[in-house]
Each structure stands twice: as C-alpha cells, then as structure tokens.
Amino acid sequence: MQFPESWLREFCNPPLSTEQLAQTLTMAGLEVEELKPVAPPFTRIVVGEIKEAAQHPNADRLHVCQVDVGQAELLTIVCGAPNARVGIKVPCALVGAELPPGEDGKPFLIKVGKLRGVESYGMLCSARELKLSNDHGGLLELRSDAPLGQDIREHLNLDDTLFTLKLTPNLAHCLSVYGVAREVAALTGAALKAPSFPVVKVSGADRLPVKVSAPDLCGRFSGRIVRHVNPRASTPDWMVERLARCGQRSVTALVDISNYVMFELGRPSHIFDLDKIHGGLDVRWGKPGEQLKLLNGNTVTVDDQVGVIADEAHVESLAGIMGGDATAVSDDTQNIYVEAAFWWPKAIAGRSRRFNFSTDAGHRFERGVDPSQTVEHIERITQLVIDICGTADTTCGPMDDQQVNLPVAPTVSLRVARASKVIGMALTQSQCADALTRLGLAISQSDGIITVAPPSYRFDLQIEEDLIEEVARMVGYNNLPQTPPLAPITAKVRRETQRSPFALRRSIAALGYQETINFSFVEERWEHELCANPNPIKLLNPIASQMSVMRSSLLGSLLQVLKFNLDRKAQRVRVFELGRVFLRDAAVKNTDATVEGFDQPMRVAGLVCGSADALQWGHKERPVDFFDIKGDVEILLAPRRPVFESAQHPAMHPGRCARVMLDGVAIGFVGELHPKWRQAYDLAQAPLMFELDLDALLQREVSVFKGVAKHQAVDRDIAVMVSEKLSSHADLMDAIWSAPTAGLLRNAVLFDIYRPKSAKDLDAPGSEKSYAIRLTLNSDDATLTEEQIDNATQAVLASLLSKLGARQRT
Known part of the structure; x- marks a missing residue:
C-alpha cells in the first residue's frame, strides 16, 4: 500500500524523522518496502505569472515572455511551449536554479542565455522537466491563486515522501492511511486525530428497496439516495494529488470520492447511477450462467459461488469486487445511490482470481473490513459529494441500514506467563496490559490473565498467539533480548546402506545426464495420454490453464523439456529429474507428513535422445537404443542386480518396454516412447526413458572384502539353440546360474545371437535361434582339471535343456 507521509501526519504526527518513522513501522511488522520522494531535488524554482507573450522576431515557435515572479522588475524569458500565454501561472526557474538531473545524472543549471538573438533570464518549466510526470505537452499550469514568488516545492507540497508498505494478510486494519496512523499512535504515544462524521441533513424521503437474500454473503448493507448532482464537476486539486500519491489516477469526481474514502478510511464503496437501476436491489449469490459486463470492460459469467448485487432485470455488480458497467456513473448521471456494505471475508476470498484480475476492494474485503461504520463512512462520502458535485437542487435521502448478520468476535485470553515464554523475555502483567490498551483493545484482567474483546476492525485476533504477537510488536522486536538457543546437538548420521539424493544426482550426472526442475502441476492431457490416468488430482486455482492437475509421473515433464530443446536444434539430449508425484490412495491417512487420500512418493526419471555418444573421430555415430538406457x-x-521383464506402460512402446524388478519388487519402468506419442510430439527419433522409485535407488549394498583368485580362470564358450519365443535374458541367466556346478561358475555372458539364413518366418512353429554364451570357471582350492571343467559345462547345458528346452548347437 502506498500513501504520502504528509497525509499520515495529518492523523498522527509523532516527533520522528521520516527514516525513524519508517524504522518504527518496519520493526512493528508493517514493513516499509520503499521510501520515495515525491519530487527529485531542485532549487530556485518559484511561481511566476506571464504578463506578456510576444512572438519571437527570429523564430516562429518561440515566444518572448515577460514574467512576474514577485520581484521589482519583470523577467524576460524565451519559451517555446505551445500553451505559453498571458495570465497563466507556471513554475519559473530563476538564473542560478538547479533542475533535476538528466539522463547523464548531472544537474541542469540555469544561466542567462541568448536564444536566436534574445537574452533569456530564466526558464519556464513543464511537469516533465521537473520530473513530476511524463507530461511534456506544455508548461505546468498552476492554480490562479498561487502566490507569486513562492517556492514551487512549498506551493505543491513537494517536500513529501511516499511510503510503500508490504503488509501481511493479517494486517487488514492497516490498509488505509487512518489505519496506519492508528498503529503509529499506539507505537509512539503520539496523539491520534480521529475523523469526525457529521450527519448530513436529510432533504428527501426517497429510499431504494434493497433485499439481502444471502446473509452468509453480506452481513450489513447501508445506502442512501442523493439526487441532482453534477457529475461533470472537477475533482479538487488536493484530492487528485493525494490519489496520485497513493498510485490512483483521477477518473471522475464521483469515482474519485469513492476511491479517496477507501484510501483514507479503508472502506471500499460503490456509487450507482440510480436511474439505471430497474426496481430495487437484491444481494444474493449468483446463478449459474448469469453474465455481467464489469467496469474494466470484461464480461464474466458467474455461478452460485460468487456473490452479486442484482436488480429486477440484471446482475449489476460483483459483490465486494467490482461494479458493473450498466449502472456506472457517467457525465449524464443526475441521481446516485451510495452503497457501503460488510461482506464476509470467506465469501469474497479468491473470487476475483477466478476471473483473472484483482481489485483494491476485493483485496480489502477478503481480509476483513470494519462492519461497524458503514453508516459513518457513507456520511463522509455524502458530504464530499455535496461539497464537490453538489448543486442548488441537490437533495439527500434518509440512510437505509440493514444489519442482517454481523460477526461476533469471541473474547481471547492471554496468559502472561505464556507470553513471556513465547516471546523469550520476562514480561509483567502491566506491560502486557499497557501494550494491548495502546492498541485500543478493551481488556479485563485477573491474576496472570488478560482477556481481550477484539474491536470490530480486528479480524486477526482469534487465538492467544495473536495477542502475544501484538505484545511483541508493541514492546518492539528490536528490544527483545538476544538469547542464543540452548539445545543438544546430535549429528544425524546416514546409514552406510543408504546414499543421499545428492549423491544419486551426482551419479546420474556422471552418466552424462543434466538435471531439470519442473512444475509439479501439469497439463491434464499428459495424465490421460502418458499415464492412462482418467481421474487426475485437479487444482482448485491453477496458475495457468495448461497447469491444471498434479502429475502422477515425471515423464511428461521430461518430454516437454526434450521438445523444447529439439525445437532449438539440440542434437543430443540427456536429462533427468528427481521429484515428487501425486497419486490417489485411500489408504493414506492424515499425519504431519501426509495428506489423507493422497500418496506423494519421490521418483527419479531420465530421458535420452539423439546419438549414444558425443560426436568424435574414434568410432561411428549411432543412435541411442534400449540397451543403452537399460x-x-x-x-x-x-x-545389486535388477531383473528386467517384458511389460506394458501407456507411455512406452509395447514391444520395447520392461518392468524393473529388484529383489522381487517392481520399482519402475524403462523403455522407448510409444510410436503414437512420438508422432503426436512430432519427434524425428524415438527417445528412451526410465522412471524409478527413489527409495529403491537410495538403498545400496555395503562393499564386502573378497580376495583375488589365486588360480587361473578358465573360459568355455557354448552355443545352444533355443526357441524364437524365448525373449527374456533373465530367464536364460536364471537357467545357467541354477546349474549344479559345485561353485565353479564365476560368470556368464551372452555375447552373440545367431539366426540361420534359411529361417524365413521367425514366428513359424519350431523356429530357433542360437545363443552363444561364455562361461568363466574357477576354484579357490586348486587349478581346475579337464574333468571338472567338462562336468560344470555339461551341468549348465543340462540346466538349459531342462528349463528352456535348449539343445547344444552342432
């Protein structure tokens, strides 16, 4: 929230400098994010009046002006501004004046100069030249009553500072200049000037029929009719200036008055064109399909979760958020209806984000606005309307105030001992009571306990910890003792059988992969296509339409990264991600680390595409294949030795996909992207990918010492004919290792697969292929004899025959 310091000091003016005031607010939890001067430094610029303006004798676009700056003689100043004319008062830089620095950062000094043969003793200034705005259309015209010779900084109140506060959501009572002043008074003890709300004289009897049909939406609705106003009246300069310094541009007088009271008192309000309302107003929840054109030009469709104000014909306003275009005030408005209401915060929260915009009103109402002063604030608005837009015929109707469902704040108790323990310093009951009293809270005391009745504007005081925070703020965070924590330090040692996620990342990176970090919310289409998940977990408030569900797999994110890189001519992509996925699981219960009904395991996924190795001269380039990623x-x-068995996965090629088994438990999948998704993503080459459970990868076996073999190993190559239907390498190895070799078999490697040239139909019954296997045999006791070698080899062949129906190739 932004506001000028001068406005704040009108309500509360403590004996502090600007920097001290900003520090006081920040240390009380109202963080001052920025201090910015209203105008840059400049000197010797005063109010001047143009008495004469003659055409320059040697230039068509220049005027020779005689300017009165309150001195004995008029100053001759050459000016090229299009609006330089007799009678206007403008800023005049005298000789020796220093203007704001230019783009080079150096100040601009005014000297006696000669322009086209005419000497000029000063300079008439535009707002842009003074760095007050970007308007360069001509001279900055001042009020006609501006005193000649007065310093322009004093006249325009430019020695002011803009405060920008970064408020947390619980500080809704500080979303106004008066609200901040109330805090300053409590913090400093300076006097607070409370605003007065004199009752406007009622001169008419008209009332607009209003019905509050949704008490859970609107707790109080106040309003009155004001007739015969002048909507074309100019907003006073002081109001335009204050709105501008709050970051709000001037629109029309009626709109400016509503905005001004919002910044002043924190009360959003709305002014309807009375003649555009059909019948009365109904405050209710919307009906599905109802449409409303808003003041910002957008047309929105509401439902039964959005509050509206409607007349007998149409929806006229989004409750607590923004008014509608149909009943907006205009230059033709004659009669108005001024409305101020209390909207329940939960009924407003999040509604504007449904329509992809936010408003100052919604920002305040969803945090809570004082329900007790709707009438007083309407009196303030009415008086400003009469003062600024009033005419001789202006009449003001009676106040209509409907209180249907006002909040009742329960009392909250503070234990002094508990406050001392949480804050970390010794506190007395009188100190706590004084802090709460300074905040304007009504308290009652007993032995060690202070009971507080929160005022209507404090929606954040609900539990004891809220009061403890208030006490800490009033005591001052900078006054808290600096006490180092006292706690035993116990090192958390990871077990030797487990490695860290960081170590796993290093291992994957060592294989040539690059880590990516992606959003956990993804496009719903990915879940349907790549995960066969018809019911993904949907977000209530997605940040974008293509990020509407929580992912149940990491593969979609990696495919998006691949597509992004290939579109930018990347030749070789190897990426991985370590992240969380989100699955529905009714067995999961609520704990400190889990959410009921949802499983959130960690997984690791990788993807490779392009050549198997970086381009080099040593060997020919080849594309990566399934066995590389396996x-x-x-x-x-x-x-540990995983087992790969043929499987099906919605994202992977039906014949090039394997389930990864470890100790009999499935831990993930590895395979090639399905051809239809390759075509859908327009990929020239099919990428290979894997996705595994993180926990399985973090477990590892502890290294065990084993001596080097003392005797020479023996290799024997065997070739066996097996059926074409045998496709599992794991089945082949199981058959070999289950052979009774008396412990002599040390290793077995499949090094060749051969199909006879005469085999034409591989699917024909009886079709066979040849597997060539190298067996490594050894013994710890003695050098192997030929008999031992033959017996072990025959045992392997016999096992292959019995388990796979294999026969030795001849």
Whole structure:
C-alpha cells in the first residue's frame, strides 16, 4: 500500500524523522518496502505569472515572455511551449536554479542565455522537466491563486515522501492511511486525530428497496439516495494529488470520492447511477450462467459461488469486487445511490482470481473490513459529494441500514506467563496490559490473565498467539533480548546402506545426464495420454490453464523439456529429474507428513535422445537404443542386480518396454516412447526413458572384502539353440546360474545371437535361434582339471535343456 507521509501526519504526527518513522513501522511488522520522494531535488524554482507573450522576431515557435515572479522588475524569458500565454501561472526557474538531473545524472543549471538573438533570464518549466510526470505537452499550469514568488516545492507540497508498505494478510486494519496512523499512535504515544462524521441533513424521503437474500454473503448493507448532482464537476486539486500519491489516477469526481474514502478510511464503496437501476436491489449469490459486463470492460459469467448485487432485470455488480458497467456513473448521471456494505471475508476470498484480475476492494474485503461504520463512512462520502458535485437542487435521502448478520468476535485470553515464554523475555502483567490498551483493545484482567474483546476492525485476533504477537510488536522486536538457543546437538548420521539424493544426482550426472526442475502441476492431457490416468488430482486455482492437475509421473515433464530443446536444434539430449508425484490412495491417512487420500512418493526419471555418444573421430555415430538406457539403470542400481521383464506402460512402446524388478519388487519402468506419442510430439527419433522409485535407488549394498583368485580362470564358450519365443535374458541367466556346478561358475555372458539364413518366418512353429554364451570357471582350492571343467559345462547345458528346452548347437 502506498500513501504520502504528509497525509499520515495529518492523523498522527509523532516527533520522528521520516527514516525513524519508517524504522518504527518496519520493526512493528508493517514493513516499509520503499521510501520515495515525491519530487527529485531542485532549487530556485518559484511561481511566476506571464504578463506578456510576444512572438519571437527570429523564430516562429518561440515566444518572448515577460514574467512576474514577485520581484521589482519583470523577467524576460524565451519559451517555446505551445500553451505559453498571458495570465497563466507556471513554475519559473530563476538564473542560478538547479533542475533535476538528466539522463547523464548531472544537474541542469540555469544561466542567462541568448536564444536566436534574445537574452533569456530564466526558464519556464513543464511537469516533465521537473520530473513530476511524463507530461511534456506544455508548461505546468498552476492554480490562479498561487502566490507569486513562492517556492514551487512549498506551493505543491513537494517536500513529501511516499511510503510503500508490504503488509501481511493479517494486517487488514492497516490498509488505509487512518489505519496506519492508528498503529503509529499506539507505537509512539503520539496523539491520534480521529475523523469526525457529521450527519448530513436529510432533504428527501426517497429510499431504494434493497433485499439481502444471502446473509452468509453480506452481513450489513447501508445506502442512501442523493439526487441532482453534477457529475461533470472537477475533482479538487488536493484530492487528485493525494490519489496520485497513493498510485490512483483521477477518473471522475464521483469515482474519485469513492476511491479517496477507501484510501483514507479503508472502506471500499460503490456509487450507482440510480436511474439505471430497474426496481430495487437484491444481494444474493449468483446463478449459474448469469453474465455481467464489469467496469474494466470484461464480461464474466458467474455461478452460485460468487456473490452479486442484482436488480429486477440484471446482475449489476460483483459483490465486494467490482461494479458493473450498466449502472456506472457517467457525465449524464443526475441521481446516485451510495452503497457501503460488510461482506464476509470467506465469501469474497479468491473470487476475483477466478476471473483473472484483482481489485483494491476485493483485496480489502477478503481480509476483513470494519462492519461497524458503514453508516459513518457513507456520511463522509455524502458530504464530499455535496461539497464537490453538489448543486442548488441537490437533495439527500434518509440512510437505509440493514444489519442482517454481523460477526461476533469471541473474547481471547492471554496468559502472561505464556507470553513471556513465547516471546523469550520476562514480561509483567502491566506491560502486557499497557501494550494491548495502546492498541485500543478493551481488556479485563485477573491474576496472570488478560482477556481481550477484539474491536470490530480486528479480524486477526482469534487465538492467544495473536495477542502475544501484538505484545511483541508493541514492546518492539528490536528490544527483545538476544538469547542464543540452548539445545543438544546430535549429528544425524546416514546409514552406510543408504546414499543421499545428492549423491544419486551426482551419479546420474556422471552418466552424462543434466538435471531439470519442473512444475509439479501439469497439463491434464499428459495424465490421460502418458499415464492412462482418467481421474487426475485437479487444482482448485491453477496458475495457468495448461497447469491444471498434479502429475502422477515425471515423464511428461521430461518430454516437454526434450521438445523444447529439439525445437532449438539440440542434437543430443540427456536429462533427468528427481521429484515428487501425486497419486490417489485411500489408504493414506492424515499425519504431519501426509495428506489423507493422497500418496506423494519421490521418483527419479531420465530421458535420452539423439546419438549414444558425443560426436568424435574414434568410432561411428549411432543412435541411442534400449540397451543403452537399460545399462544406465543397471549402473545406478549396482552392485545389486535388477531383473528386467517384458511389460506394458501407456507411455512406452509395447514391444520395447520392461518392468524393473529388484529383489522381487517392481520399482519402475524403462523403455522407448510409444510410436503414437512420438508422432503426436512430432519427434524425428524415438527417445528412451526410465522412471524409478527413489527409495529403491537410495538403498545400496555395503562393499564386502573378497580376495583375488589365486588360480587361473578358465573360459568355455557354448552355443545352444533355443526357441524364437524365448525373449527374456533373465530367464536364460536364471537357467545357467541354477546349474549344479559345485561353485565353479564365476560368470556368464551372452555375447552373440545367431539366426540361420534359411529361417524365413521367425514366428513359424519350431523356429530357433542360437545363443552363444561364455562361461568363466574357477576354484579357490586348486587349478581346475579337464574333468571338472567338462562336468560344470555339461551341468549348465543340462540346466538349459531342462528349463528352456535348449539343445547344444552342432
């Protein structure tokens, strides 16, 4: 929230400098994000009046002006502004004046100069030249009653500072200049000038029929009719200036009055064109399908979760957010209806974000606005309307105030001992009572306990901790003792059988992958296509339409990264992500780390596309294939040996997808992208990918010492014919290792697959292929004999025959 310091000091003027005031507010929880001067530094610029303006004899676009600056003689100043004319008062820089620095950062000094042969003793200034605005259309015209020779800084109140506060959501009572002044008075003890609300004389009897049909939406609705106003009246300069310094541009007098009271007192209000209202008003929840054109030009469709103000024909306003265009005041408005209401914060919260915009009114109402002073604030608005837009025929109707469902704040108790413990310093009951009293809270005391009845404008005081915070703010965070924490320090040692996620990231990066970090909310289409998930977890308030659900797989995010890189001509992409996925699981209960009904496991996924290796001269380039990424998975799980079995995955190629099994438990999938998704993503080459449970990858076996073999190993190559239907390498290895070799078999490697040239139909019954396997045999006791080698080899062949129906190739 932004406001000028001078306005704040009208309500409360403590004996503090600007910097001290900003520090006081910040240390009380009202963070001053920025202090900005209203105008940059400049000197010797005064109010001047143009007495004469003659055409320059040597230039068509210049005028020779005689300017009165309150001195004995008129100053001759050459000016090229299009609006330089006799009778106007403008800023005049005298000789020796220093203007604001230019783009080079150096101040601009005014000297006696000669323009086209005519000497000029000063300079007439525009707002842009004084760095007051970007308007460069001509001279800055001042009020006709501006005193000649008065310093322009004093005349325009330019020695002022703009405060920008960064308020937390619980400080709704500070979303106004008076609200901040109330805090300053409590913090400093300076006198607070409370605003007065004199009752405007009622001169008419008209009332607008209003019905509050939704008491859970609107707790209080106040309003009155004012007739025969002048909507074309000019907003006073002082009001335009204050609105501008609050970051609000002037619109029309009626709109400016409503905005001014909002910044002054924190009360958003709305002024309707009475003649555009059909019948009366009904404050209710919207009906599905109802449409409303707003003041910002947008047309929105409401539902039964959005509050509206409607007349007998149409919806006229979004409750507590923004008015409608149909009943907006204009230059033709004659009669108005001034409305101020209390909207329940929960009924307003989040509604404006549904329509992708936010308003100052919605920002305040969803945090809570004082329900007790709607009538007083309407009196303030009415008086300003009469003063600024009033005519000889202006009449003011009686106040209509409907109180249907006002909040009742329960009392909150503060235990002094508890406050001392939480704040970390010794506090007496009188100190706590004084702090709360200075904030304007009504208190009652007993032994060690202070009971507070929160005022109507404090929606944030609900529990004991809220009162403790108020006490800490009043005592001053900078006054709290600096007490170091006392606690035993116990190192959290990771078990040797477990590695850290960081170590896993390093291992994956060592394989040539680059880590990516992606959003956990993704496009709903990905869940349907890549995960076969018909019911993904949907977000209530997505930040974008293409990020509307929570992901149940990391693969979609990696495919998006791949597509992004390929579109930018990347030749070789190897990426991975370690992140959380979100699954529905009714078995999950609420705990400190879980949410009922939702499982949130951590997973690791990787994706490779392009060549298997970086381009080099040593060997020919080849595209990456299934066995490359399968090897990467084996490296990550080593020394444990995973088993890969054929499986189906909605994102992967039906014949090139494997389930990864570890100790009999499925831990993920590895495979090639499904052809239809490759076509849908317009990929020239099919990427390979894997997705595994993080917990399985973090577990590792502890290294065990094993001596080097003392005797020479023996290799034997065997070739067996097996059926074409055998596709599992794991089944082959299981059959070999289950052979009774008396512990002599140390290793087995499949190094060749051969199909006879005569085999034409691989799917024909009886079709066979040849597997060539190298067996490594050794013994710890002695050098192997030929008999031992033959017996072990025959045992392997016998096991292959019995388990796979294999026969030795001849």
